[in-house]
Amino acid sequence: MQMTLTINGQAHSVEAPAASLLVEVLRDVLGLTGTHIGCDTSQCGACNVLLDGRALKACTLLAAQAQVAAITTIEGLGTPERLHPMQAAFRDAHGLQCGFCTPGMVMAGLEIVRKHGTQLTPELVANELEGNLCRCTGYVNIIKAIVAGAAGMETADA
Numbered sequence: 001m002q003m004t005l006t007i008n009g010q011a012h013s014v015e016a017p018a019a020s021l022l023v024e025v026l027r028d029v030l031g032l033t034g035t036h037i038g039c040d041t042s043q044c045g046a047c048n049v050l051l052d053g054r055a056l057k058a059c060t061l062l063a064a065q066a067q068v069a070a071i072t073t074i075e076g077l078g079t080p081e082r083l084h085p086m087q088a089a090f091r092d093a094h095g096l097q098c099g100f101c102t103p104g105m106v107m108a109g110l111e112i113v114r115k116h117g118t119q120l121t122p123e124l125v126a127n128e129l130e131g132n133l134c135r136c137t138g139y140v141n142i143i144k145a146i147v148a149g150a151a152g153m154e155t156a157d158a
Contacts, residue, residue, distance in 0.1 A: 040059065
């Protein structure tokens with residue numbers, strides 16, 4: 001099936017089977033491997049992307065269904081020279097260990113900010129991270145990173 005997807009602000013014309021999941025097209029067709037496949041059951045959040053600004057597990061949506069949306073992957077947030085405030089906070093707060101869940105956690109952090117604004121508490125973040133799994137850490141630094149990233153986003157907007 002021929003489809004056009006708008007990813008990170010750029011239109012991509014792709015050929016993929018009609019039943020292809022968005023995560024498969026991102027990784028296997030377009031080479032955007034920052035979106036990870038962690039569980040194949042929509043339980044872990046490693047495949048989180050933004051779809052029209054809202055976090056969505058890319059393993060739960062057919063790529064063809066995303067044709068009318070703006071898709072943002074971890075690759076579309078910042079650059080190595082100028083990280084997005086949420087990415088910088090994960091680096092600075094060491095909100096990672098092996099790094100596998102990190103792209104999905106960053107996107108989940110952005111969803112938390114979208115829903116609750118930039119003034120976050122650790123308790124709120126911990127509750128909102130339900131459905132995002134990290135098998136390496138105790139989430140302490142991930143939560144710190146999201147709180148700091150939200151504050152950094154407020155500063156960046158000012």
